[in-house]
Amino acid sequence: MKKVMIFTENAPKPIGPYSQAILVENPGKFLAISGQIPIDPESGQIVRGDIREQARQAIENLIAVLEAAGATVEDVVKVTVYLRDMGDFEEFNKVYEEYFGHSKPARAVVEVSNLPKGVKVEIEAIAIFE
Structure with a gap:
């Protein structure tokens, strides 16, 4: 079994003691992606829009981490979404x-x-791929 920390400049840097994702190869690949919030990876600033704008940035950040590990949205098998207000569902x-x-x-x-950072949404995911 091989465990690799995934990091990409195309998603926000972790703001705590965690990795953007951990990739496990055994022999297929299992990718656990840390929660992504709506931080613009270029500026490092929070996207201060409505839930739609924040959701779009958080998902784009998640996709950047997927791609850095060699995976795609199609490989995602489980997503957990944290909303500050279920009214935004x-x-x-x-x-x-x-x-x-x-x-x-x-x-x-x-x-x-x-x-974290008072955002409206955080999204984490698990992907399995070859």
């Missing part, structure tokens, strides 16, 4: 469907009282 889903509507990975959406 419908609008979040519209953006989410643009990216995951065709592959439909298993998913959980949880309302939380707060998220």
Whole structure:
């Protein structure tokens, strides 16, 4: 079994003691992606828009980490979404469907009282691929 830390400049740098993702090869590949929030990786600034803008950036960050590990959205088997307000669920889903509507990975959406940097959404995922 081989365990590799994944890092890409195309997604925000971790803001704590964790990796963007961990890739496990045994013999297929298992990728656990840390929660991605709506930080613009170029500026390092939070995207301060509505839930749709924040969701889009968080998903784009997640995709950047997938690609850095050699995976795609099609390889994602599980997604966990943390929303600060479940009232944003419908609008979040519209953006989410643009990216995951065709592959439909298993998913959980949880309302939380707060998220890092005061953002509206955080998304983590698991991918399995060759």
